[in-house]
Amino acid sequence: MLLRLFLIFSTLGLSAHAQGNALQYELANLREDMRGLVQRVGELTLRVEQLERENATLRSRSDSAAQSYATVSQLNDAVADLNRIVKAAASSSKGEVLKEVDRKISALAKQTNAALDSLAKGQAQRPAVQTSFSDDYSQQGTSYTVQRGDTISSIAQKTGARARDIINANKIGDPTRLQVGQTLFIPQPK
Structure with missing residues (x-):
């Protein structure tokens, strides 16, 4: 041009x-x-x-x-490998956890059985619960507040009353179950 x-x-x-x-x-x-x-x-x-x-x-x-970047297929392969590793680790961990749980459940079962046996033995030694009460006690008396360590026998000794009268007057079905702070009527001895 x-x-x-x-x-x-x-x-x-x-x-x-x-x-x-x-x-x-x-x-x-x-x-x-x-x-x-x-x-x-x-x-x-x-x-x-x-x-x-x-x-x-x-x-x-x-x-x-x-050259420095990974392809999508390479990334997918790497993720698949990691998933296999995680599943294997989780499976192993589950097995260990299940063994530990089984061990603890066995220990708890033994403790529970021992406690049940102890309760069963305690029930056999316990006096029968009284369900009927007599009115054959003095209607005059005083009140008494249960202290720590008190039993019907010790209260009867302290007050001079009979244990059976204290039980009948307060309609106590299970004399072994007194509660601290509970107020009882103590009949006068006849």
Whole structure:
């Protein structure tokens, strides 16, 4: 294209000489335009070369980046491996936990059985609960507040009353179950 423009200008230059100053002026303008175009083409050529270098740099970076990243299938394989490891660990842990629970349940069962045996023996030694009460006691008497360690026998000894009268007057079904702070009516001895 430059060659063609040059030929046009050369042809115009010859005829311009023949036609005079008006044509020389136009020829000078065309030469100036030509010089501007040549300069612009040079700048564009430099810019194209610069873009090609940048493109090459980016390609090399993307190639090295592609090598450093894992693919989706590699990630899926890694996740599957981790899941297998976690399941194996959980299974092992469950087994250990179940053994520990079994051991503790066995120990609790032994303790419970021992406590039940103890209660059964205690029930056999306990006096029968009295469900009927007699009115054969003095209707006059005093009140007594049960203290820690008191039994019907010890209260009877302290007050001079009979144990059977204290039980009947207060309708105590189980004499072994006195409560601290409980107020009892103590009949006067007859």
